[in-house]
Amino acid sequence: MTKGEDLAMKKRFSEEQVAFTLQRQAVTGIPENTHLIKRKIIKFINQICKNLLPQSYYSRIKLIYYTLQSNNYDLSKDLEHNENLFKKFNFDIEKIKQKLNSLNFSYHDDWLSWHYHLFIGLKDYFEDKKINILEIGTASGTFTNFISKVYDDHQITTISLDENEIPLTEFGGDEERKRKFLELRNKNLNRKNINFVKSNSIHIKKYFYGKKFDLIWVDGDHLNPQVTIDIVNSLDLLNNDGIICTDDVIMDIEREKNTYISNEGFLTLKHFGDNKILKNEYLIKRISKSNSITKKHVSISTFENNSKFIVN
Numbered sequence: 001m002t003k004g005e006d007l008a009m010k011k012r013f014s015e016e017q018v019a020f021t022l023q024r025q026a027v028t029g030i031p032e033n034t035h036l037i038k039r040k041i042i043k044f045i046n047q048i049c050k051n052l053l054p055q056s057y058y059s060r061i062k063l064i065y066y067t068l069q070s071n072n073y074d075l076s077k078d079l080e081h082n083e084n085l086f087k088k089f090n091f092d093i094e095k096i097k098q099k100l101n102s103l104n105f106s107y108h109d110d111w112l113s114w115h116y117h118l119f120i121g122l123k124d125y126f127e128d129k130k131i132n133i134l135e136i137g138t139a140s141g142t143f144t145n146f147i148s149k150v151y152d153d154h155q156i157t158t159i160s161l162d163e164n165e166i167p168l169t170e171f172g173g174d175e176e177r178k179r180k181f182l183e184l185r186n187k188n189l190n191r192k193n194i195n196f197v198k199s200n201s202i203h204i205k206k207y208f209y210g211k212k213f214d215l216i217w218v219d220g221d222h223l224n225p226q227v228t229i230d231i232v233n234s235l236d237l238l239n240n241d242g243i244i245c246t247d248d249v250i251m252d253i254e255r256e257k258n259t260y261i262s263n264e265g266f267l268t269l270k271h272f273g274d275n276k277i278l279k280n281e282y283l284i285k286r287i288s289k290s291n292s293i294t295k296k297h298v299s300i301s302t303f304e305n306n307s308k309f310i311v312n
């Protein structure tokens, strides 16, 4: 590499870091330097407490810290962020509120994830087109049932692991809970416009060979390698003017993953964005005080050349 190339690469890298920092700052509303210093101090104190205190004291202090932190959390900024995004998408917020009410959900329920609000808002984008929706990760089918009502004239395919492959954690290894879970899932999926596929999503490209979807909800495994495989395969199955959304997006690049969440899906979306393949936007998942502890997002992406989905 010549000196000029090396300098150009360093410049591009630092521009990307600045752009990313600004993007995160816009979402969190916290100046980036303050955010980083605060984080380092908290990490340091946490490590000291963890090493010096007995486990029971450490857990209690952690709980007190989380309670204090969430009590001071300003929810109005998060709501403003989501509503500004909906306005950018030209969504009719009153219509979203009414539709949620009609289906026994509430717009301001702090436990309701905003993918419910989002999927109602997206309906107008498809106008009169009969669309095909794909959901990766069914769980109990509650959301599948919801979209089958919002998109009642459209076809929904949902794919999830066979019950014998579902990690035990989903029912705590309890047979009675498993029976109730399957009963609920069967009830939720028992609608004429739902097609349930029991399979590992690793097979979707083969399974849906030759088929295209207009709206894809990626909500299966949230860790690599599968989350990246799901995003990449979904892009191959998406129509040119389609929309792909993903759940539980952690935008914090320093956040360590656990067995359920990671920032790996976000880094994949960002990579597609940086390479001008996708345009990405991020909703805050819940308008809830629990956000002060782990901030989760829901992503909304279109192909870069999609001129139909206008973002003002």
Ligand SMILES: C[S@@+](CC[C@H](N)C(=O)[O-])C[C@H]1O[C@@H](n2cnc3c(N)ncnc32)[C@H](O)[C@@H]1O
Binding pocket: 135, 136, 137, 138, 139, 140, 142, 143, 144, 159, 160, 161, 166, 167, 170, 199, 200, 201, 202, 219, 220, 221, 226
């Ligand atoms: C977060 S839940 C889905 C929630 C649901 N989509 C909703 O919106 O409420 C994730 C589901 O994906 C399933 N899952 C995890 N890994 C999978 C894989 N590789 N293939 C298919 N399903 C998977 C899990 O068993 C679980 O039921």
